[in-house]
Amino acid sequence: MTPISPTTRVLGALASGVLFALGLAVSGMVRPTKVLAFLDFAGAWDPSLAFVMIGAIGVHAVAVVVARRRGRPIASDKFHWSDRAAIDPPLVAGAVVFGFGWGLAGFCPGPALVTAASGSLGAVLFVAAMAGGMFLRHHGQRRIR
Amino acid sequence: METFTPVSSLAGGALIGIAASLLLLLHGRVAGISGMVGEALRGGASIRGEGVYRLAFLAGLAITGLVLRIVHPSLLSASGAPSAMGIVLIVAAGLLVGYGTRLGDGCTSGHGVCGISRVSKRSMAATVTFMAVGALTVFVVRHVLGITL
Numbered sequence: 001m002t003p004i005s006p007t008t009r010v011l012g013a014l015a016s017g018v019l020f021a022l023g024l025a026v027s028g029m030v031r032p033t034k035v036l037a038f039l040d041f042a043g044a045w046d047p048s049l050a051f052v053m054i055g056a057i058g059v060h061a062v063a064v065v066v067a068r069r070r071g072r073p074i075a076s077d078k079f080h081w082s083d084r085a086a087i088d089p090p091l092v093a094g095a096v097v098f099g100f101g102w103g104l105a106g107f108c109p110g111p112a113l114v115t116a117a118s119g120s121l122g123a124v125l126f127v128a129a130m131a132g133g134m135f136l137r138h139h140g141q142r143r144i145r
Numbered sequence: 146m147e148t149f150t151p152v153s154s155l156a157g158g159a160l161i162g163i164a165a166s167l168l169l170l171l172h173g174r175v176a177g178i179s180g181m182v183g184e185a186l187r188g189g190a191s192i193r194g195e196g197v198y199r200l201a202f203l204a205g206l207a208i209t210g211l212v213l214r215i216v217h218p219s220l221l222s223a224s225g226a227p228s229a230m231g232i233v234l235i236v237a238a239g240l241l242v243g244y245g246t247r248l249g250d251g252c253t254s255g256h257g258v259c260g261i262s263r264v265s266k267r268s269m270a271a272t273v274t275f276m277a278v279g280a281l282t283v284f285v286v287r288h289v290l291g292i293t294l
Binding site for chain 2: 004009010012013014015017018023024025026027028029030031032034036037039042043046048049051052053056058059060061062063064067070072073074075076078080082084085086087090093094095097098099100101105107108109112113114115116117118119120121122125126127128129130131132134136
């Protein structure tokens with residue numbers, strides 16, 4: 001087997017990011033109004049984003065099976081799966097806090113980054129605040145340890 | 146009002162799945178955006194070692210956003226300045242999303258797509274929770290408080 005050059009590795013990750021962002025754009029995930037319409041069960045509900053989940057999981061579940069059979073990735077020594085299984089209070093509390101913010105603005109991290117990079121002032125502000133929220137969590141973790 | 150777009154949403158979803166699969170099979174990494182952003186922030190601008198895949202992926206996201214604004218702006222939301230109330234709401238939402246995704250170890254991509262694809266009960270619990278809370282938030286904001294932005 002030919003070794004994978006560092007350039008190929010970087011280009012692979014870059015291509016993955018490009019495809020990911022194209023998927024977010026084509027699917028409608030980058031438009032907060034569409035995300036909020038998906039979450040608005042009592043209003044003019046738009047179920048489109050359920051199809052994003054079906055498409056993404058349908059494809060990726062196959063890759064997971066392939067990955068498990070291979071045992072190791074093409075350009076790294078192991079698969080970095082999370083080894084945690086517990087449904088613990090931080091997981092649930094974090095999902096509650098994230099869901100609250102998601103429902104307020106209709107942005108989750110990926111679409112917010114893509115839209116901020118496209119020059120949207122609202123998204124730039126969102127990403128700056130998001131980085132602040134992440135920093136608060138990291139800072140809190142350091143204090144506990 | 147938003148129109149129902151099952152075909153483009155399914156196709157876009159499949160693209161997301163292909164992107165996540167490329168990252169997994171090549172680098173062995175989970176395409177979780179909040180994790181990548183958080184670790185990039187925590188590790189500074191390290192371009193050495195394993196961190197490089199993270200920065201390359203995030204650069205891919207950013208470049209695509211920039212190019213789409215030029216070649217296909219109708220796919221994106223408007224780029225104008227938000228209203229005063231919009232600013233307050235956006236900052237609050239951003240803080241919540243940043244803190245919550247790091248506390249709960251993932252967002253729509255890491256838990257919702259990658260975690261569910263490998264049938265992780267932890268990711269399923271997180272996804273059900275943030276979707277339910279997101280729906281509840283929209284219900285309260287739009288139908289109880291009567292605010293539509």
